[in-house]
Structure formats: C-alpha cells, structure tokens
Amino acid sequence: MKKLKKGDRLQIQCYKHDGKVHRCWDEAVFLDEKKDYMVFGNERTLVTEAQGNTWRTKEPAILYFFKDCWYNIIVQFKKEGVTYYCNIASPYIIEDGTIKYIDYDLDLRIFPNGSFKILDRQEYKYHKNKLHYSNKLDVAIRSALSELINDYQKGTEMFNLDNNFRYADEYQRLCKR
Numbered sequence: 001m002k003k004l005k006k007g008d009r010l011q012i013q014c015y016k017h018d019g020k021v022h023r024c025w026d027e028a029v030f031l032d033e034k035k036d037y038m039v040f041g042n043e044r045t046l047v048t049e050a051q052g053n054t055w056r057t058k059e060p061a062i063l064y065f066f067k068d069c070w071y072n073i074i075v076q077f078k079k080e081g082v083t084y085y086c087n088i089a090s091p092y093i094i095e096d097g098t099i100k101y102i103d104y105d106l107d108l109r110i111f112p113n114g115s116f117k118i119l120d121r122q123e124y125k126y127h128k129n130k131l132h133y134s135n136k137l138d139v140a141i142r143s144a145l146s147e148l149i150n151d152y153q154k155g156t157e158m159f160n161l162d163n164n165f166r167y168a169d170e171y172q173r174l175c176k177r
Contacts, residue, residue: 004094011025012098025046044058062167083112088107
C-alpha cells in the first residue's frame with residue numbers, strides 16, 4: 001500500500017462477520033497517522049446501507065481507525081455538543097483506496113454530558129448465534145468493549161476535546177482548498 005498523504009480521500013466499507021457488506025461511506029479524508037491508528041474526517045458524506053437505501057451524515061466527524069484494537073471511534077460535532085459513537089469492530093485494513101473492517105454489533109455512545117450507554121446488545125446476541133462467533137471471538141469483543149470504556153474513563157487522546165477540535169479544524173482547512 002502506498003503511503004497516504006494528508007488530504008487523500010478514501011471510502012469506508014463495513015462488513016459483517018459473514019463477509020457481506022453492511023454499510024459504506026463515500027468519503028473519509030486522511031488527516032494523520034500515529035503508531036497505532038489513523039485519523040480521518042468527513043462531513044455530509046453519503047452512506048449506503050446493505051439494502052441499498054442511502055442517507056447523509058449530518059455533522060462533521062473525526063474518525064479513528066486502529067491497527068490492533070477491536071474498535072473504531074467516530075467523534076461527532078453536534079449542535080448539542082461532542083458525541084462519540086464507538087463501534088466494536090475488527091482492526092481495519094486499507095485495500096484499493098478503501099478502509100475495511102468487520103462490525104461486531106456492540107456500540108458505545110458517549111454523550112456530551114460525559115455519560116455513556118452500551119448499544120445493540122440484542123443485535124450482538126442475535127449475530128453471535130446466527131453467524132457463529134467463536135468463544136475466542138466473543139472474548140475479544142467483550143474485552144474490546146471493556147478496553148474502550150476504560151480508555152474513555154482514562155481520557156486517552158481520542159477522547160481529548162482539544163485534539164478532536166484541532167483535527168476538525170484541519171479537516172475544514174483541507175476541504176476548503
């Protein structure tokens with residue numbers, strides 16, 4: 001894979017465990033690469049669901065994709081404040097100009113007031129049985145959720161508002177070129 005340059009535009013494809021495409025985003029603009037993760041931005045990007053219906057994201061977002069962690073983080077800059085939508089998911093790969101990962105249903109929503117909620121437990125239970133998640137995978141998924149909550153509570157850099165506003169400003173500057 002060629003080295004990404006700031007401002008490069010990629011697509012995102014989210015799969016389910018059975019290899020079927022679950023959801024696609026038209027655009028993610030490359031902002032930064034650290035040792036363990038990559039940072040992208042987007043706004044009003046077209047999202048296509050597996051059934052073919054489409055919609056656009058409503059607000060600017062910063063996206064963190066991790067090389068070895070079983071989650072990704074979407075920082076959403078909403079009118080009511082910064083919200084984090086965290087997907088429990090496989091580490092990403094980049095292939096043919098596309099960020100790819102497998103979604104494992106469980107999500108963590110962190111609200112502007114600092115409270116959080118674990119989402120989609122029933123969907124996880126359903127897909128765990130239907131798609132035959134192994135015990136090893138189940139442990140990895142549950143561990144990832146605990147690690148993610150711990151990272152949030154420790155205030156790791158992905159949850160640092162100053163960092164995220166800096167990335168959001170950088171994204172806006174790149175898009176104005």
